[in-house]
Amino acid sequence: MPEGDTIYRSARALAKVLTGKHVTKFDTGYAHLATVNDDRPVAGRIIEKVEANGKWLLMHFSGDLILVTHMLMSGSWHIYKTGEKWWSPRKAMRALIEVDGWQAVAFNVPVAEFHTAASLARKSSVPRLGPDILSDSYTTDIGFHALQERAASHPEDEIANVLLNQRVIAGLGNVYKSEVAFAARVHPFRHMSTLSMDEMRQMADVSQRYMKANILDGSGDGIITYSGNRRTTHSANREERLWVYGRRGKECRRCGGIIEYRKQGPGARSTYWCPECQPWVGEGEAVKGRDTPIRRTRMSC
Structure with missing residues (x-):
């Protein structure tokens, strides 16, 4: 896609x-x-x-x-x-x-x-795009502030839906959505109001690093439009190219837990995550070791 x-x-x-x-x-x-x-x-x-x-x-x-x-x-x-x-x-x-x-x-x-x-x-669609992750002007700070603003204006938004929202940050699609949330150890169904500053900054940074890593082929003089399936794991094995996307029921490459899957958002897009690496956070018991107060409860997925 x-x-x-x-x-x-x-x-x-x-x-x-x-x-x-x-x-x-x-x-x-x-x-x-x-x-x-x-x-x-x-x-x-x-x-x-x-x-x-x-x-x-x-x-x-x-x-x-x-x-x-x-x-x-x-x-x-x-x-x-x-x-x-x-x-x-x-x-x-x-x-x-x-x-x-x-x-x-x-x-x-x-x-x-x-x-x-x-x-x-x-035209409403193009001029109102958020910062383009692959533009020369994009920085982690710019992406971080875009996520901060969304958290302030739409605190109940689920983070994976926000990562797909081109008016917040432009460029991410369904594969990267799950991969970026995994890299930041953020449950994709968490509300923006539960995210720490550090988690938002990590996602802004990882988004750029993952996407830039997948445009290296073709940066020279040759005419290349396709460089194979995108990768986020750095593995040379094509069967091990992604952390969680498309891996429902398989073992997490990081912890050995079982990858879960669920449809999400208005378009019922496929979302994948590891419940061990990406624990649910919501209202309830406070999570320690964060730079902002975040609270946790169980979620039935």
Whole structure:
């Protein structure tokens, strides 16, 4: 599933082959994109920039035209040399950008829109994103303060849902959500009001470290959009790449406990955790050794 690291790698690869090039052909499977192209042709424009913002990918053309795409669960961008056979059928094509020697093709992308700078600023989703974990400006302090603000304004929010909330911090998806909570030893169903300053800081830090570790491939001159399944454990064994995600009923790699699983949030997203490493904290007995008061009770999961 595309998360912020996937979109970042895609934007980086697209930028390498498209930036500064004239568009020689544009095609689309979407009527609303075709209508804009009829009025303001894409062919002939220069691609000025390709960038990722959280889980959004933005392609900037000369003449104030921006193609904004979101992959959701199934979309992807592919890069081909001109004349090379596509890996997906043409019926799955949603947008085609062709420049001298290269084709960039968006397959099964469910959200694709043209914007001007002004209309993009008015769009509610993109301008209101929280700090992008993979941006050059992101720091642990910035992520920490974003979580602090959410805890103050929405104390009853469950932390795993907050980690998925792109308006708090942008880029994390369902895999990282469980992995980051595990790394910080935080039960994913805990309310924000129960989190210590140290736990929030750990999650802000781990989020960046995990995601940056998964974008190292492709940072050189080569054109790489996929680097295999993401890893958080540093293990070279592909069967041991994650701490808890997708490991329901298996032994915890840290303590030997049994990994648990439960649906969570409005989208009923899959959440995994170790009940030994990530004990429940709520109202009740105080937990010692923290930098803020936190209280614990049992939770039936």
